[in-house]
Amino acid sequence: MKIHEYQARDLLSQAGIPVPPSSVIESPLMAEDAFARATKGMSSPLAVIKAQVHAGGRGKAGFVKLVKTAAEAKAAAEFMLTNKMVSVQTGPEGLAVKKLLVAAGVDIAKEYYLAITTDRASRRNVLIASKEGGVEIEKVAEENPAAIIKEFLHPTLGLQGFAARKVAYQLGFTGKLASQAADIMQKLAKLFVEKDCSLAEINPLVLTSPPPSTPSALLAIDAKFNFDDNGLFRHPELQAMADPTEENPAELRAHAAGLSYIALDGNIGCLVNGAGLAMATMDIIKLHGGTPANFLDVGGGATEEAVTEAFKIILSDQAVKGILVNIFGGIMRCDVIAQGVVNAAKTYKNADGSMGFKVPLVVRLEGTNVEAGRKILSEAKSLVPTLQAATDLSDAASKVCKAVG
Amino acid sequence: MAILIDASTKVICQGITGGFGGSHTKGCYLYGTQLVGGVTPGKGGQKFEVDAHSAVPIFDTVKQVVDATGANATMIFVPPAFAADAILEAADAGIRVICAITEGIPVNDMVKCRAVLDEMNSGRDAQRRIHLVGPNCPGVITPGKKTGGGAASNDPYTCKAKGGGGCKIGIMPGYIHTHVSESKTGKAVGIVSRSGTLTYEAVWQTSRLGLGQSTCVGIGGDPIRGLNHIDVIEMFERDPDTHGILMIGEIGGSDETDAAAYIKKHVKKPVAAFIAGRTAPKGKRMGHAGAIIGGADDTADAKIAALQAAGAKVALSPADMGKMMAEAMGIGG
Numbered sequence: 001m002k003i004h005e006y007q008a009r010d011l012l013s014q015a016g017i018p019v020p021p022s023s024v025i026e027s028p029l030m031a032e033d034a035f036a037r038a039t040k041g042m043s044s045p046l047a048v049i050k051a052q053v054h055a056g057g058r059g060k061a062g063f064v065k066l067v068k069t070a071a072e073a074k075a076a077a078e079f080m081l082t083n084k085m086v087s088v089q090t091g092p093e094g095l096a097v098k099k100l101l102v103a104a105g106v107d108i109a110k111e112y113y114l115a116i117t118t119d120r121a122s123r124r125n126v127l128i129a130s131k132e133g134g135v136e137i138e139k140v141a142e143e144n145p146a147a148i149i150k151e152f153l154h155p156t157l158g159l160q161g162f163a164a165r166k167v168a169y170q171l172g173f174t175g176k177l178a179s180q181a182a183d184i185m186q187k188l189a190k191l192f193v194e195k196d197c198s199l200a201e202i203n204p205l206v207l208t209s210p211p212p213s214t215p216s217a218l219l220a221i222d223a224k225f226n227f228d229d230n231g232l233f234r235h236p237e238l239q240a241m242a243d244p245t246e247e248n249p250a251e252l253r254a255h256a257a258g259l260s261y262i263a264l265d266g267n268i269g270c271l272v273n274g275a276g277l278a279m280a281t282m283d284i285i286k287l288h289g290g291t292p293a294n295f296l297d298v299g300g301g302a303t304e305e306a307v308t309e310a311f312k313i314i315l316s317d318q319a320v321k322g323i324l325v326n327i328f329g330g331i332m333r334c335d336v337i338a339q340g341v342v343n344a345a346k347t348y349k350n351a352d353g354s355m356g357f358k359v360p361l362v363v364r365l366e367g368t369n370v371e372a373g374r375k376i377l378s379e380a381k382s383l384v385p386t387l388q389a390a391t392d393l394s395d396a397a398s399k400v401c402k403a404v405g
Numbered sequence: 406m407a408i409l410i411d412a413s414t415k416v417i418c419q420g421i422t423g424g425f426g427g428s429h430t431k432g433c434y435l436y437g438t439q440l441v442g443g444v445t446p447g448k449g450g451q452k453f454e455v456d457a458h459s460a461v462p463i464f465d466t467v468k469q470v471v472d473a474t475g476a477n478a479t480m481i482f483v484p485p486a487f488a489a490d491a492i493l494e495a496a497d498a499g500i501r502v503i504c505a506i507t508e509g510i511p512v513n514d515m516v517k518c519r520a521v522l523d524e525m526n527s528g529r530d531a532q533r534r535i536h537l538v539g540p541n542c543p544g545v546i547t548p549g550k551k552t553g554g555g556a557a558s559n560d561p562y563t564c565k566a567k568g569g570g571g572c573k574i575g576i577m578p579g580y581i582h583t584h585v586s587e588s589k590t591g592k593a594v595g596i597v598s599r600s601g602t603l604t605y606e607a608v609w610q611t612s613r614l615g616l617g618q619s620t621c622v623g624i625g626g627d628p629i630r631g632l633n634h635i636d637v638i639e640m641f642e643r644d645p646d647t648h649g650i651l652m653i654g655e656i657g658g659s660d661e662t663d664a665a666a667y668i669k670k671h672v673k674k675p676v677a678a679f680i681a682g683r684t685a686p687k688g689k690r691m692g693h694a695g696a697i698i699g700g701a702d703d704t705a706d707a708k709i710a711a712l713q714a715a716g717a718k719v720a721l722s723p724a725d726m727g728k729m730m731a732e733a734m735g736i737g738g
Contacts, residue, residue, distance in 0.1 A: 118512055120628045120658045120695075123519050155520035196511050229690075230485060231511035260692040275626060275692025276600020276655055279681040280723035283705075286684045287722050295685070297692040328602040328609075329578075366609060368578060393606075393724035 001227045003241045004052045006101045008223035012202070015191045017184050019220050022103035024052070031077035032070040034102035043211075045069070046105030049076045051097040054246045057087025063097065066105060073102065098245070106219060111204035112171060113137050114185060116153070116192040125153040125192065127185060129167050133204035159189035177207070180218050195238060196231025199224065250313050257309045259298055266291025268400055269314035269323040269359075273302045281326045284393055290401035293320045302327050304340035311344055315359070322360040322404040324396055327367075334365045334373030342380040345387065360403035361387045364396035407547040407620040408595065408640040408647070409502050409536060410478055412570030417476045417500075418443045419483055419491045420507075421453050421463060426482030429506070429576050431455050433480070436579040437549055437561035438572050441474035459558035467498035478502040480544060480574045488540060489514035493521055496535045503631070504574045505540035515540065515629035522631070537631025541693070543601040543623035544575015548582035555580065575623065577601070581609050582618050585646065589615030590736050595641035596621040597634055598653035599660075599695065603681060603723065607653055610727025614737060619647040626693025628657070634664040642672050649675040649734045651726065652717070654708060656682030657696045661708040669715035675733035676717040679726045680705045 003011075006024045013019050023034045031049075039045035051063035058064045063085045065076040077100055084094030111134035119126040129149045132140045140147055151167050153159045164182035173181045184205065192200040201224045208217050232239055244252060254261030260275065264282075268290045272278035275297045282292040294314060298306050307325075314320055327337050345357040361384065365373045377389040388403070390396035410416075416433065420426035421443025434440045434455045442462045443453050449465030464470040467479070479500050483491045488507040495503045519537075526534050538545055549563030549571020562579055563569035573579045585593035594616050598604040604623055611618065622637045624630060634652055641647045650672070654661035661680060668676055682691060683705040690697045709719050718733040720726045731737045 118516065118628065120660075121663075123516060123629050125513075125516060155517050193513055196513055198512065228512045230509045231513065233486065234511075262686075262689050262691065264686065272602075274600060274602030275696060276598070276603035276653070276681050277606060277723075279600075279655060279685055279691050279696065280603055280606075280679070282684045283681060284722050284724060292684060295689075295691055328605050367581065367605065394722065397724075 001229060001232060001238065001242055002054050002246070003225055003238075004054070004099070004243065005050065005222060006052055006099065007241045008225050009101075011191060011195070011225065012220050012223055015187045017187050017202075017220050018218065020104040020106055022101055025077060025100050025102055026098060028074050028078040028081060031074040031102065035067065035070045035073035038102050038104040042104070047073060048103050048105055049073060049080065050101045050103070051080050051085055052099040052101055053085060053095050053097055054243075055085070055087060055089040055095055057089050058085065061085050061087040106206060106221065107209040108206045109209035109216060110207040112207070113140070113203050114188060114205050115199065115201035115203070116189050116197070117199045119152070122152060124155060125189070127151045127153065127159055127167060127189060129171055129185070131171055137203065153189055158193055159186050161186065177216065177218065184218060184220070195225075195235060196228045197225055198228045199226040201225070250316050254296070254313050257306070259296060259306065259310055259313070261313055262295040263317060264292050264294050265319070266293045267319050267321040267404055269293045269296075269317070269320040271296050271298055271307065271310050271314060271323060271325045273298050273327050277326065277328060281324065284397040285324065285401065288397040288401040290397070290404065293317055302332055302337050302340065304343050307340050308344040308347075311348055320359065322362070322400050324400040325361065325363040326393070326396060327365050329365060329367035329369070329373065333369040334367055335369045335376055338363070338365060338373035338376040342376060342384060342387070345384040357384050357386050359386060360400065362390050362396050362400040362403065363387060364390040364393065366392075408637070408644050409538075409545055409620060409622065410547050410572045410574060412439065412549060412565045412572055414478045414502070414572045415439050415441045415474060415476045416478045416480065416572070416574055417441060417467070417470050417474070419467065419479055419481045419495065421445055422448055423482055427453070429480070429482065432576070432579070433573045434459065434558055435555050435561055436571065436573040437563035437565065437569055438574065439565070441476050442470040444470055455558045467494045467500065471498045471500065476500065478504070478574055480504045480506055482506050485509040485511070489518040492518055492537060496522055496525055500535070502536050502538065502545070502574070504538045504542070504544045505625075505631070506542060506544055506575055508541040510540045510627065512627070512629055515627065519629055519631070538622060539625040539627075539630060541627045542575070542625030543577045543604060544573070545620065545622050546573040546575065546577055546579065546582055547571055547620045548579075548584045548618055550584040550586050577605060577621070577623070581605060581612060582621065583612040583616070585617035585619070588617035592648040592734060592736065593617040593619040593646055594649040594651050594730055595619045595637070595644065595647040596651045596653070597637040597641070598623055599626050599655050599693070600653060600681065603653055606723065607651055607679070607726045611651065611730055614727045614731045616727070616731065616736070619644060626655075626695050628695040633660045635660070635667045638664055638667060638672060642674055647674065649677070649730055651730045652676065652678045653726070654678065654680045655693070655696050656680070656685050656691065656705050657703050659702060662702060662711045665708070665711035665715040665717070668712070668717060675735075677720065677726065677730040677733045678712045678717045679720045679723055680708045680712070681723070
């Protein structure tokens with residue numbers, strides 16, 4: 001699960017990590033007040049207005065703006081809340097923006113990178129830090145791997161004080177700033193574990209460049225959190241942060257039905273039991289010259305209800321020209337699955353209200369009672385005219401690819 | 406011989422009174438597994454009825470069932486929130502093979518759980534090590550010779566007393582597996598996989614090509630788990646009854662690449678492999694928590710290249726897993 005930048009700031013702030021003053025607005029009418037609050041006490045006021053969407057590429061799309069007056073703030077807010085944001089990540093249709101973050105501008109002396117994530121190879125959580133913040137860390141890792149500092153968290157004690165201080169000094173901090181940096185790292189690590197994150201990233205963490213005679217300080221300017229879906233059950237406060245308008249509606253619907261579905265850009269819908277077999281099914285479609293429209297794991301049961309719901313979700317994608325059902329019947333018998341697939345296809349209600357399946361449907365069953373299952377499929381020809389039974393995986397892939405052309 | 410489990414393994418189920426745990430406990434019993442009891446806190450003293458002929462005792466703790474029955478393997482079906490604790494309870498009670506079937510355990514719970522297991526295992530010799538299989542896996546099966554119908558507990562699929570003797574710990578369909586004595590080629594392969602149904606597919610293909618299976622291990626789809634490919638491949642290489650090794654991996658992590666390096670250096674037996682997810686998009690979690698492409702190294706193509714370089718026969722199509730295994734072993738054509 002992902003959250004918005006303003007929610008990430010709230011999490012940091014609650015954890016005691018310093019962030020610049022900011023507020024969230026939903027109307028241009030609130031922009032001037034928000035500007036005044038963010039820039040209170042500044043000799044030369046500066047604020048930044050940022051569209052709150054999960055998609056990246058905001059800056060290039062013109063949806064991150066520096067503003068110096070309340071009037072500029074209002075104009076920027078009006079632009080972002082009335083136009084759709086189009087970036088490489090949104091697709092050409094763009095994305096409506098509903099919320100804006102208005103935050104104090106900061107004079108930056110230097111930018112750093114801090115993140116905690118889980119390292120699979122060492123089976124530990126790890127702190128990643130770099131002096132080269134503000135840019136994509138993947139780029140830094142590729143071009144200048146020496147600039148990346150890694151420090152593993154103890155599995156039960158977390159990021160200990162000495163470990164955080166070690167990294168702070170490695171980053172070049174001294175004196176009070178070193179203590180402040182170490183404190184931020186420990187707080188971020190604690191937050192990571194407490195909230196079951198899969199990524200907790202501050203980029204950039206900035207060293208401010210204040211007017212003479214005031215000390216520099218560290219501030220988290222932007223943050224990104226991803227959460228472990230398996231941990232969400234114990235975090236109602238995080239579940240409440242989910243923004244359904246940011247998710248693919250078909251994926252949300254599948255999730256509610258206990259199905260695992262991911263929309264892709266091909267035209268062959270897939271309905272498979274098991275995640276590994278579902279991926280392998282996508283692969284074999286590609287090997288036969290087709291392109292999968294989705295990943296869908298219907299789960300161990302593959303009951304009639306689950307198959308019916310899966311058909312609805314797959315066919316809600318207008319690009320789908322054919323469906324491949326690939327089920328290995330283990331605990332669940334093939335005859336039961338075949339009957340379920342036939343019933344679901346037979347009673348399928350199209351968008352125009354008519355009944356019955358229209359797109360080509362190739363069904364490949366293997367496992368317990370497979371002969372009885374295939375018999376049901378072959379006898380269902382009159383009920384579901386588009387149905388073809390396949391004998392094995394290759395046969396199934398070649399039939400469905402042929403059917404969609 | 407086989408690896409991890411055999412007909413003499415005494416198995417319990419943690420979470421035996423749950424719907425899923427109960428039905429699969431029955432499935433294992435009917436296969437012929439020596440099931441000695443179950444654990445559900447608060448239900449100690451009750452019986453779990455497999456069918457009209459058989460029942461096994463339920464205990465409150467794993468320690469009690471180990472003391473009473475000498476159990477040495479467990480399958481865990483408890484809900485995700487309590488599963489990591491159940492794994493450590495089994496380890497603490499002296500259980501040696503722990504199959505965690507539960508799906509959806511928080512990654513941070515597994516970070517802690519695995520660290521404790523590693524600490525318990527440090528300094529132990531191979532004979533006394535605790536093996537965690539999973540979580541989020543189908544379990545482990547060592548097939549036995551078919552001797553019965555497998556529909557009732559008084560006529561199990563592979564009966565030890567009648568010269569059968571297999572052991573199934575988990576949710577896989579038992580009958581698709583073939584004991585080496587019933588295989589046309591007289592050869593058995595060891596199968597290790599991160600996926601469930603894809604493993605059944607591989608088992609089915611090898612059985613149809615006249616191969617038996619020594620042991621099949623589903624190591625699970627989570628990023629932090631117990632046994633990895635490399636650990637199981639090492640056991641298969643040492644097992645005299647395993648004549649070939651079939652490894653099924655997927656996108657995400659470096660486990661298959663590590664295994665490839667190990668195979669190149671240490672494995673003399675024929676190896677075949679399949680990696681799922683060549684068409685998976687970057688950055689999307691494909692069902693399994695562990696199946697997500699992060700960098701360039703954990704793509705299917707990188708793993709396939711590493712395995713080919715190590716001398717493994719890699720099936721590019723999932724329809725060819727069995728065929729590649731047979732080819733690697735010089736069987737058929």
